[in-house]
Amino acid sequence: MKAEYDLSKMKSRKNPYASKLKKPVTMRLSEDVISYFKEMADEKGVPYQSLINLYLRDCVAQHRKIDISWQVKS
Template sequence: MLDEYDFSDGIRGRFYTSKKVPIFMQLDKDIVIFFKKQASEKKIAYQTLINNLLREYMQKS
C-alpha cells in the first residue's frame, strides 16, 4: 500500500449513482414538526425517517 495516492485526474462521482429520487411533496405543518422531532431524537434526518417508514409500510403491503 502506498503512503499517498494521486487523485488529481480522478472524476468525482464517476461510479456512483444515487438510488434516491428528489421529489417535492407538500405536507401539513404539524406532520413535518412531528417527524422532525422524532428524527431529532433518533439523530437522523427527518427525510430519512419518512423514507424508512414508507419502506416499512411498503414491505408490509
C-alpha cells in the first residue's frame, strides 16, 4: 500500500445512491402518535424516526390509500 495516492487525475462522478438518501423534513405530529412510535421503537430496539420511515415505506410499497371521508350529520 502506498503512503500517498495522487487523486488529482481522477474524474468525478455523481453518487449513484444519492436518489436513495433520506431527505430531512419537518412535520408536526400529535403527541400520541409520537408516543406510540417511540414505545414500539423501544420494544424493537430501533430509532423511532426509522420506524416511522419503515411504516411509511411499507405504505408506499403496498400502494395504500387513506380514506378521508367525513360523516355528515343530518
